[in-house]
Amino acid sequence: xxxxxxxxxxxxxxxxxxxxxxxxxxxxxxxxxxxxxxxxxxxxxxxxxxxxxxxxxxxxxxxxxxxxxxxxxxxxxxxxxxxxxxxxxxxxxxxxxxxxxxxxxxxxxxxxxx
Amino acid sequence: xxxxxxxxxxxxxxxxxxxxxxxxxxxxxxxxxxxxxxxxxxxxxxxxxxxxxxxxxxxxxxxxxxxxxxxxxxxxxxxxxxxxxxxxxxxxxxxxxxxxxxxxxxxxxxxxxxxx
Numbered sequence: 001x002x003x004x005x006x007x008x009x010x011x012x013x014x015x016x017x018x019x020x021x022x023x024x025x026x027x028x029x030x031x032x033x034x035x036x037x038x039x040x041x042x043x044x045x046x047x048x049x050x051x052x053x054x055x056x057x058x059x060x061x062x063x064x065x066x067x068x069x070x071x072x073x074x075x076x077x078x079x080x081x082x083x084x085x086x087x088x089x090x091x092x093x094x095x096x097x098x099x100x101x102x103x104x105x106x107x108x109x110x111x112x113x114x
Numbered sequence: 115x116x117x118x119x120x121x122x123x124x125x126x127x128x129x130x131x132x133x134x135x136x137x138x139x140x141x142x143x144x145x146x147x148x149x150x151x152x153x154x155x156x157x158x159x160x161x162x163x164x165x166x167x168x169x170x171x172x173x174x175x176x177x178x179x180x181x182x183x184x185x186x187x188x189x190x191x192x193x194x195x196x197x198x199x200x201x202x203x204x205x206x207x208x209x210x211x212x213x214x215x216x217x218x219x220x221x222x223x224x225x226x227x228x229x230x
Contacts, residue, residue: 032217034219042223043207043224044209044221046220049217064125071143100146101148101160104158107156109155
């Protein structure tokens with residue numbers, strides 16, 4: 001069984017500040033890990049993915065995440081927040097099975113203050 | 115990336131009517147699609163896995179007679195909410211992933227269902 005825990009349902013940062021969104025996972029097999037972003041009343045957009053290649057993964061819009069097996073973590077970071085980054089962020093895990101089933105965390109709402 | 119189209123984006127219906135939501139993969143074939151339900155300010159809850167040419171696999175607690183899923187072709191899955199009631203009001207999202215795409219799921223824009 002897989003699970004995802006996102007620490008902090010709401011993170012608030014100032015524009016230009018570091019963004020850190022936390023994600024810890026549990027998986028009985030080597031996981032595939034994803035970060036998705038959701039803007040209001042929209043579907044989810046893939047930010048980045050980890051699929052057992054490089055542990056530091058770079059995604060779109062300046063985001064990156066580091067896979068740390070020893071800590072079972074996959075935290076999302078961005079050096080400098082922009083107002084347009086305000087959205088809901090979801091971490092998800094897949095066991096890599098052929099049906100691509102995803103298990104999502106509860107999400108973290110990021111607000112960016114001017 | 116791959117494109118998944120979902121239609122309609124919003125639907126308002128009367129209690130007791132049925133509503134059909136379509137999910138299409140526009141530039142790839144999808145043998146498997148997923149249907150999620152999202153309550154306000156909450157995460158996505160997987161409802162069912164839609165399998166082309168066979169019956170859908172429903173998650174525990176999801177009424178299969180209430181939420182009918184049909185995956186008649188490699189590019190189209192439909193979710194029909196039968197005899198909708200106000201408690202079915204929610205945001206429904208579908209996803210699909212291209213074969214060999216590294217387990218990546220691409221999501222539709224979602225459907226906001228409001229049952230009066």
